[in-house]
Amino acid sequence: MRAFDTLDGLVVPMDRANVDTDAMIPKQFLKSIRKSGFGPYLFDEWRYLDRGEPGQDCSKRPLNTGFSLNQPRYRGAQVMLARENFGCGSSREHAPWALDDYGIRALIAPSFAEIFYGNCFKNGLLPIVLDAAVVDALFRDLEATPGYHLRIDLPAQTVTTPAGAVHGFTLDPFRKYCLLNGLDDIGLTMQHMDDIRAYEAQRRAVEPWLFD
Amino acid sequence: MNPQTLYEKLWHKHVVREEPDGTSLLYIDRHLVNEVTSAQAFEGLRLGLRKPWRITPIIATADHNVPTTARAGGIADPISRLQVETLDHNCADFGIREFGMNDPGQGIVHVIGPEMGATLPNMTVVCGDSHTTTHGAFAALAFGIGTSEVEHVLATQCLLVKKLKSMRVTVSGALPPGVTAKDIVLGVIGKIGTAGGTGYAIEFAGPAIRALSMEGRMTICNMAIEAGARCGMIAVDDTTIDYLKGRPYSPAGARWDAAVAFWRTLVSDAGARFDCEVELDAGSLRPMVTWGTSPEMVVTIDGHVPDPAHEADPVKRDGMQRALAYMELAPHTAIQDIRLDKVFIGSCTNARIEDLRAAAAVVRGRQVAASIRQALVVPGSGQVKRQAEAEGLDQVFIAAGFEWREPGCSMCLGMNDDRLAPGERCASTSNRNFEGRQGPGGRTHLVSPAMAAAAAIAGHFVDAAKF
Numbered sequence: 170m171r172a173f174d175t176l177d178g179l180v181v182p183m184d185r186a187n188v189d190t191d192a193m194i195p196k197q198f199l200k201s202i203r204k205s206g207f208g209p210y211l212f213d214e215w216r217y218l219d220r221g222e223p224g225q226d227c228s229k230r231p232l233n234t235g236f237s238l239n240q241p242r243y244r245g246a247q248v249m250l251a252r253e254n255f256g257c258g259s260s261r262e263h264a265p266w267a268l269d270d271y272g273i274r275a276l277i278a279p280s281f282a283e284i285f286y287g288n289c290f291k292n293g294l295l296p297i298v299l300d301a302a303v304v305d306a307l308f309r310d311l312e313a314t315p316g317y318h319l320r321i322d323l324p325a326q327t328v329t330t331p332a333g334a335v336h337g338f339t340l341d342p343f344r345k346y347c348l349l350n351g352l353d354d355i356g357l358t359m360q361h362m363d364d365i366r367a368y369e370a371q372r373r374a375v376e377p378w379l380f381d
Numbered sequence: 382m383n384p385q386t387l388y389e390k391l392w393h394k395h396v397v398r399e400e401p402d403g404t405s406l407l408y409i410d411r412h413l414v415n416e417v418t419s420a421q422a423f424e425g426l427r428l429g430l431r432k433p434w435r436i437t438p439i440i441a442t443a444d445h446n447v448p449t450t451a452r453a454g455g456i457a458d459p460i461s462r463l464q465v466e467t468l469d470h471n472c473a474d475f476g477i478r479e480f481g482m483n484d485p486g487q488g489i490v491h492v493i494g495p496e497m498g499a500t501l502p503n504m505t506v507v508c509g510d511s512h513t514t515t516h517g518a519f520a521a522l523a524f525g526i527g528t529s530e531v532e533h534v535l536a537t538q539c540l541l542v543k544k545l546k547s548m549r550v551t552v553s554g555a556l557p558p559g560v561t562a563k564d565i566v567l568g569v570i571g572k573i574g575t576a577g578g579t580g581y582a583i584e585f586a587g588p589a590i591r592a593l594s595m596e597g598r599m600t601i602c603n604m605a606i607e608a609g610a611r612c613g614m615i616a617v618d619d620t621t622i623d624y625l626k627g628r629p630y631s632p633a634g635a636r637w638d639a640a641v642a643f644w645r646t647l648v649s650d651a652g653a654r655f656d657c658e659v660e661l662d663a664g665s666l667r668p669m670v671t672w673g674t675s676p677e678m679v680v681t682i683d684g685h686v687p688d689p690a691h692e693a694d695p696v697k698r699d700g701m702q703r704a705l706a707y708m709e710l711a712p713h714t715a716i717q718d719i720r721l722d723k724v725f726i727g728s729c730t731n732a733r734i735e736d737l738r739a740a741a742a743v744v745r746g747r748q749v750a751a752s753i754r755q756a757l758v759v760p761g762s763g764q765v766k767r768q769a770e771a772e773g774l775d776q777v778f779i780a781a782g783f784e785w786r787e788p789g790c791s792m793c794l795g796m797n798d799d800r801l802a803p804g805e806r807c808a809s810t811s812n813r814n815f816e817g818r819q820g821p822g823g824r825t826h827l828v829s830p831a832m833a834a835a836a837a838i839a840g841h842f843v844d845a846a847k848f
Contacts, residue, residue: 354533
């Protein structure tokens with residue numbers, strides 16, 4: 170997994186609450202058996218005026234020009250600024266795969282849905298929770314400031330605005346450790362194989378029907 | 382020992398080891414696998430030169446992509462076909478028990494698991510599907526995971542997780558006639574919101590929950606994720622035990638007696654402390670209908686579409702305005718005046734035999750309204766389909782003008798050919814009314830099976846209880 174340390178990234182707004190993972194990557198793209206190539210279809214139904222199909226060349230599709238991802242000022246964005254309950258609904262990891270493939274490295278919102286939040290860390294994306302009032306202020310600054318960048322420092326757990334305001338954020342120390350080091354947590358768990366076997370022996374004694 | 386919640390009991394029984402920061406290695410007893418979220422996990426396993434830790438906890442089925450029309454000719458869409466075949470190959474390679482597309486045991490993974498007795502109390506149950514919450518109805522700790530975690534469970538039989546906070550939703554009183562488990566859970570989501578359960582494990586309790594069948598309880602736990610909760614659960618009682626007895630994967634003989642004695646302990650102790658308590662009076666509930674693009678946008682059948690002008694929170698108001706524009710609905714419209722184009726009875730929420738019986742009871746001897754373009758009944762599993770046919774329910778639906786289909790996820794998310802055309806409006810017994818969920822531009826109203834059936838007959842929403 171790609172490690173995350175610091176990032177100074179252009180910000181794109183996703184200014185609506187309860188953005189679900191169906192919206193991030195619609196059903197027809199879930200048929201892929203690969204992890205890559207979802208970026209052109211990120212937010213497909215909001216981004217294009219026609220219906221997208223897997224494998225389609227998106228360069229000639231009619232764009233919804235009002236949608237933030239299509240506005241030239243946000244081209245190349247690496248940070249997505251979002252609202253409450255971002256990533257709700259389906260557990261599809263295709264959503265973070267699509268964000269990652271598009272080029273997003275960090276997300277900022279007042280809250281995230283849990284499965285999506287966890288899936289981000291498994292793919293080197295950093296979801297940052299900031300207070301709703303702070304997020305509101307960032308949305309206003311972003312709207313008013315072309316080329317708006319935020320500086321994200323994972324070791325220090327801070328988001329710094331162009332004006333120099335510093336907003337601290339919290340995250341689970343274990344997730345931080347894995348993300349900073351780009352660690353695959355299967356490898357970490359495999360270090361505890363003996364513990365898992367001992368646990369199984371103890372469970373088997375009480376609930377043998379689970380081990381047939 | 383301090384009184385414990387059901388969640389605490391399930392949690393502590395599955396912790397293999399705990400790090401100082403609370404991150405825990407949680408053992409997984411049952412791993413359900415579908416075709417959509419597993420291919421990349423199996424690929425990762427191979428790339429890492431790993432094998433499944435254990436084979437027997439894994440049960441696989443193809444449910445999302447499968448056609449619900451005749452299947453003898455296979456899947457026409459080559460991309461869907463490849464995904465289903467990839468699951469077949471992966472299961473064959475690793476020796477995993479799969480209920481493939483043409484197996485009599487095939488069905489929606491959250492329907493076939495319980496009906497085979499493969500979901501048991503005190504199990505941890507995971508699947509790369511958010512509606513894995515369904516299995517919590519059996520006092521199991523059941524939750525949806527992403528594909529990276531599918532790979533993690535395949536490789537280690539464990540997951541790295543942290544303990545959740547606990548919420549108890551107590552539903553007191555008794556349900557009025559015509560009000561169902563679906564209406565309870567929509568009522569709960571309407572009350573706490575789609576993020577109300579974020580960070581919590583929800584236990585559903587109280588007399589109205591105890592009075593439900595296992596199928597009703599599964600409907601409730603299924604939609605815990607729609608309240609934002611990672612898992613929902615219900616304590617063991619006689620209803621749980623009676624349901625499990627004699628099922629293929631249930632323990633039998635002396636083991637059954639030992640299991641029952643053990644399972645009986647899987648209840649929240651008197652005096653157990655929850656981090657949050659929510660109460661709902663079943664007697665005050667009515668059949669529910671969603672009007673917007675989030676399951677929390679819900680009112681009763683005798684209600685009206687709300688007016689965003691009355692919402693003080695600007696973010697919420699904006700969401701309501703977007704939803705009304707997408708749904709092409711005006712504020713103050715009576716719910717009963719909303720006319721429909723399609724009706725879908727199916728999904729892991731409401732495609733079990735009792736759901737089909739409830740819908741058939743409304744439909745019997747009546748005709749689908751001429752204005753309805755399509756009315757689908759998609760049983761949740763091969764077993765549900767055969768049972769319904771043995772009871773003659775298929776003929777009731779067909780005589781009324783419904784289409785009777787093969788089991789699968791179908792129009793809940795439209796990964797196969799069953800979907801809404803742009804602008805079409807659907808009464809659906811599924812679980813998500815998100816924009817485009819049932820097809821790009823499609824408009825979904827979530828209801829119970831009886832309400833969907835009544836809407837098919839009337840052509841618009843009506844109170845199924847008075848119908």
